[in-house]
Amino acid sequence: MVKDWSEWYQEVVQKAGLAEHAPVRGCMTIKPYGWAIWELMRDQLDTAFKASGHQNAYFPLFIPLSFLAKEAQHVEGFAQECAVVTHYRIKTDPETRAVAPDPEAELEEPLVVRPTSETIIWNTFREWIQSYRDLPLLINQWANVVRWEKRPRLFLRTTEFLWQEGHTAHATAEEALEEARRMLNIYADFAENVLAIPVFKGRKTPSERFAGAVETFTIETLLVDGKALQAGTSHFLGQNFAKAFDVRFLTPENKLEYVWATSWGVSTRLIGALILSHGDEKGLILPPRVAPIQVVIIPVWKKDEERSRTTEKAHVLSQMLREKGLRVKVDDDPHHRPGWKFNEWELRGVPVRLVVGPRDLEAGTVEVAFRHTGEKRTVAEGELLTEILSWLEGIQQALYERAKTRIERQTHRVEDYATMRELLESEGGFIVAHWDGTAETEAAIKAETGATIRCIPLAWEPEPGRCIYTGRPSEGRVLFAKAY
Amino acid sequence: MVKDWSEWYQEVVQKAGLAEHAPVRGCMTIKPYGWAIWELMRDQLDTAFKASGHQNAYFPLFIPLSFLAKEAQHVEGFAQECAVVTHYRIKTDPETRAVAPDPEAELEEPLVVRPTSETIIWNTFREWIQSYRDLPLLINQWANVVRWEKRPRLFLRTTEFLWQEGHTAHATAEEALEEARRMLNIYADFAENVLAIPVFKGRKTPSERFAGAVETFTIETLLVDGKALQAGTSHFLGQNFAKAFDVRFLTPENKLEYVWATSWGVSTRLIGALILSHGDEKGLILPPRVAPIQVVIIPVWKKDEERSRTTEKAHVLSQMLREKGLRVKVDDDPHHRPGWKFNEWELRGVPVRLVVGPRDLEAGTVEVAFRHTGEKRTVAEGELLTEILSWLEGIQQALYERAKTRIERQTHRVEDYATMRELLESEGGFIVAHWDGTAETEAAIKAETGATIRCIPLAWEPEPGRCIYTGRPSEGRVLFAKAY
Numbered sequence: 031m032v033k034d035w036s037e038w039y040q041e042v043v044q045k046a047g048l049a050e051h052a053p054v055r056g057c058m059t060i061k062p063y064g065w066a067i068w069e070l071m072r073d074q075l076d077t078a079f080k081a082s083g084h085q086n087a088y089f090p091l092f093i094p095l096s097f098l099a100k101e102a103q104h105v106e107g108f109a110q111e112c113a114v115v116t117h118y119r120i121k122t123d124p125e126t127r128a129v130a131p132d133p134e135a136e137l138e139e140p141l142v143v144r145p146t147s148e149t150i151i152w153n154t155f156r157e158w159i160q161s162y163r164d165l166p167l168l169i170n171q172w173a174n175v176v177r178w179e180k181r182p183r184l185f186l187r188t189t190e191f192l193w194q195e196g197h198t199a200h201a202t203a204e205e206a207l208e209e210a211r212r213m214l215n216i217y218a219d220f221a222e223n224v225l226a227i228p229v230f231k232g233r234k235t236p237s238e239r240f241a242g243a244v245e246t247f248t249i250e251t252l253l254v255d256g257k258a259l260q261a262g263t264s265h266f267l268g269q270n271f272a273k274a275f276d277v278r279f280l281t282p283e284n285k286l287e288y289v290w291a292t293s294w295g296v297s298t299r300l301i302g303a304l305i306l307s308h309g310d311e312k313g314l315i316l317p318p319r320v321a322p323i324q325v326v327i328i329p330v331w332k333k334d335e336e337r338s339r340t341t342e343k344a345h346v347l348s349q350m351l352r353e354k355g356l357r358v359k360v361d362d363d364p365h366h367r368p369g370w371k372f373n374e375w376e377l378r379g380v381p382v383r384l385v386v387g388p389r390d391l392e393a394g395t396v397e398v399a400f401r402h403t404g405e406k407r408t409v410a411e412g413e414l415l416t417e418i419l420s421w422l423e424g425i426q427q428a429l430y431e432r433a434k435t436r437i438e439r440q441t442h443r444v445e446d447y448a449t450m451r452e453l454l455e456s457e458g459g460f461i462v463a464h465w466d467g468t469a470e471t472e473a474a475i476k477a478e479t480g481a482t483i484r485c486i487p488l489a490w491e492p493e494p495g496r497c498i499y500t501g502r503p504s505e506g507r508v509l510f511a512k513a514y
Numbered sequence: 515m516v517k518d519w520s521e522w523y524q525e526v527v528q529k530a531g532l533a534e535h536a537p538v539r540g541c542m543t544i545k546p547y548g549w550a551i552w553e554l555m556r557d558q559l560d561t562a563f564k565a566s567g568h569q570n571a572y573f574p575l576f577i578p579l580s581f582l583a584k585e586a587q588h589v590e591g592f593a594q595e596c597a598v599v600t601h602y603r604i605k606t607d608p609e610t611r612a613v614a615p616d617p618e619a620e621l622e623e624p625l626v627v628r629p630t631s632e633t634i635i636w637n638t639f640r641e642w643i644q645s646y647r648d649l650p651l652l653i654n655q656w657a658n659v660v661r662w663e664k665r666p667r668l669f670l671r672t673t674e675f676l677w678q679e680g681h682t683a684h685a686t687a688e689e690a691l692e693e694a695r696r697m698l699n700i701y702a703d704f705a706e707n708v709l710a711i712p713v714f715k716g717r718k719t720p721s722e723r724f725a726g727a728v729e730t731f732t733i734e735t736l737l738v739d740g741k742a743l744q745a746g747t748s749h750f751l752g753q754n755f756a757k758a759f760d761v762r763f764l765t766p767e768n769k770l771e772y773v774w775a776t777s778w779g780v781s782t783r784l785i786g787a788l789i790l791s792h793g794d795e796k797g798l799i800l801p802p803r804v805a806p807i808q809v810v811i812i813p814v815w816k817k818d819e820e821r822s823r824t825t826e827k828a829h830v831l832s833q834m835l836r837e838k839g840l841r842v843k844v845d846d847d848p849h850h851r852p853g854w855k856f857n858e859w860e861l862r863g864v865p866v867r868l869v870v871g872p873r874d875l876e877a878g879t880v881e882v883a884f885r886h887t888g889e890k891r892t893v894a895e896g897e898l899l900t901e902i903l904s905w906l907e908g909i910q911q912a913l914y915e916r917a918k919t920r921i922e923r924q925t926h927r928v929e930d931y932a933t934m935r936e937l938l939e940s941e942g943g944f945i946v947a948h949w950d951g952t953a954e955t956e957a958a959i960k961a962e963t964g965a966t967i968r969c970i971p972l973a974w975e976p977e978p979g980r981c982i983y984t985g986r987p988s989e990g991r992v993l994f995a996k997a998y
Binding site: 050052053054057058059060061062065066068069085086087088089090091092093094095096097098099105106109110111112113114115116117118119120121122127128129130131140141142143150153154157163169173174176178190192365 | 534536574597634637662
């Protein structure tokens with residue numbers, strides 16, 4: 031069993047070749063294996079966005095400082111973490127050869143590297159939207175963003191990260207709210223069905239809302255270490271940005287009205303969530319739908335003449351599996367022994383391992399090992415070929431179920447504050463408790479325990495009770511946790 | 515006929531919904547239709563990169579100033595156009611509400627927004643490469659880069675642009691050179707077969723090389739307005755970056771040697787090349803392989819009861835064509851008349867238009883119109899379905915041939931400088947002329963005519979002659995042109 035998940039995380043991210051810290055503080059380099067996971071996530075999300083009527087576009091990296099300032103809450107929310115471009119040229123000192131920003135090339139107005147793009151996009155939407163016939167406008171962009179990070183953690187919190195940000199404009203509040211909920215559902219489906227990560231769908235409390243939002247919806251999960259993670263958010267922005275950037279449309283009745291907005295995003299932190307949802311002491315465990323390699327085939331041999339035959343067989347099998355649409359790798363590297371390879375691909379979380387040895391050649395068999403259970407057995411080639419897709423499907427499902435059971439075990443319905451504190455101190459997890467609905471109580475609990483209200487789950491029924499902290503009346507329970 | 519291509523370009527880019535200038539000087543917003551073209555380019559290039567053994571990764575946006583300074587030529591080449599981040603926080607003045615960089619949050623070392631990533635990547639490669647068994651290392655990244663642009667033009671020259679940059683490391687100079695040429699060929703194939711843009715493959719002269727390269731290969735094309743465009747480059751970097759960042763590897767003989775490098779890139783400027791290779795007075799003409807919509811279907815009607823029948827038919831046809839893997843749009847918007855739609859989709863360059871009218875329903879026919887020739891005819895539905903793929907193939911080929919013929923017409927073999935100047939003044943185009951091989955002559959011609967040596971084509975045989983400018987001996991002809 032893993033004792034220190036924090037240490038485990040660092041080690042796995044590094045050893046599995048997912049990412050590493052870059053020389054610029056807070057930034058990361060995403061290595062090929064990590065990038066391949068991101069590509070699989072991106073492509074599947076992108077397909078879902080397009081299927082629900084969204085179009086991709088691309089807006090500039092730089093935002094004039096004055097734009098950011100137009101929505102008061104927004105600038106306040108991001109001011110502490112903005113990278114600012116002040117010069118557009120550098121200069122080498124002819125004597126010392128030192129390089130520095132050229133003082134003669136200072137920008138009149140500094141530019142912020144986008145921490146999110148509401149402001150630049152709504153400035154653009156003003157030109158794109160004239161009448162009700164231009165609505166809804168359903169735009170998404172895939173981009174890098176920068177939020178200066180004081181306590182960086184690979185994938186989970188980095189100064190630069192990659193994400194998608196959807197920005198939509200609607201004629202009515204109802205339609206915008208419906209869109210915000212639609213995207214929350216798309217995120218939840220993606221998390222559960224693709225990443226095998228169970229999530230709670232909920233609303234954020236006012237103090238946890240996105241800066242500039244009227245309502246923030248979120249999907250929240252709990253990781254193996256007992257910490258919660260916000261895995262994606264979808265915001266109903268009301269008319270805040272439309273008013274800040276004067277975006278109005280002509281209704282069918284020829285009246286000018288402000289547009290209603292949403293924005294929503296998920297990022298490379300999902301890779302962190304993935305790692306900390308399914309790992310074990312051997313390393314990563316990847317759900318098949320986001321595994322860059324779904325099946326690794328390792329030929330083994332003792333004598334030289336066996337080597338070419340098992341290797342050839344491995345490639346034949348690989349070809350047959352590829353024709354089924356699978357992502358397959360043959361590891362026939364002669365520099366490493368089978369045992370080394372077994373460890374390596376277990377560390378990297380490949381769902382299925384096949385081993386082809388000399389005896390398998392005659393028997394027409396192959397040894398199958400499942401990463402998530404460790405189970406091994408020898409099967410006929412025919413069975414492999416007919417069953418592999420359903421095995422992978424089964425693994426996908428099993429990982430989801432296992433994570434769900436774990437989260438249920440880590441979720442505690444608590445009635446008194448002492449127990450809540452104790453649980454948060456010892457094992458963490460979700461605390462399901464009553465709250466009186468005030469920001470003061472929320473802040474006091476956060477200050478005393480480090481836990482925040484992750485969300486008010488949408489599925490929960492109202493349930494009158496007493497606030498766990500103040501004893502005042504509560505309309506229902508909320509989800510507390512310490513979070514990344 | 516188009517008289518002013520520059521005006522035409524601006525108009526088409528705007529009206530076809532490809533891109534627009536962003537509020538930040540020099541930056542652009544890529545609109546959904548322009549982005550869809552970029553996605554098609556990206557996906558096809560990415561497939562070619564992966565098929566040739568490259569892996570994607572992602573390196574940080576920010577580069578410490580000191581890194582850029584490590585390769586002397588490199589920093590000199592990019593110093594004039596670097597955006598510099600100097601602060602990591604902004605601050606609102608409590609009295610004036612003015613927002614400004616927080617003077618207390620100045621970075622110890624300023625960061626440059628990457629203009630290209632050789633330095634940060636080679637700093638990373640130092641850790642990734644230890645022995646000959648780590649080579650070759652074949653990495654690509656898709657990213658945004660920033661080079662401050664004084665005379666921006668949408669797609670062709672913008673301060674921020676999107677690109678891919680390949681960075682590879684090899685054990686020998688020969689292998690690295692071979693890689694640089696391989697990628698040049700992949701670019702040339704892509705330009706010719708996907709974008710239908712004929713290119714010259716060639717070497718750059720030393721003064722036109724990438725800052726830090728030993729050899730720069732390029733693909734050069736000529737646009738409808740007689741101006742040349744560098745459409746992609748592939749650099750052999752020698753050991754320059756390996757030495758600057760101390761990247762050495764252990765050879766099989768246990769010796770430490772510096773690694774050999776390449777880098778190569780193409781960018782969103784290819785969209786500009788595409789537009790200015792195939793357009794006409796009606797607007798854009800898109801080759802089918804990069805057309806976001808390959809076939810547009812427009813139902814037409816006079817009476818109301820015809821409307822639903824032709825519209826339904828259009829959707830049935832659309833579904834059948836989609837099943838063949840085509841990108842199809844039905845334009846059944848009741849707010850616009852057919853004539854308006856014909857113009858709109860011609861402007862947007864859709865290769866094939868189908869019109870379904872009431873008489874077609876009975877006859878089982880459909881009217882086909884080809885964007886590139888304007889040809890129209892009525893065909894049986896059966897013929898449409900069996901022939902559509904070969905029609906699109908034919909259009910792809912025809913656009914390439916037409917561009918090739920145009921470029922041949924715009925290419926002049928010239929023996930005397932007066933004629934060269936006259937041609938460059940009047941119609942532009944490629945000038946095929948002798949050059950004495952000196953940077954002085956190259957600079958003098960550039961100063962007097964505005965033309966640069968675009969490349970020394972790889973396919974050209976040595977041909978002794980006399981320099982068109984100095985009359986000194988020349989070993990062969992080069993390609994001069996005024997360029998974007």
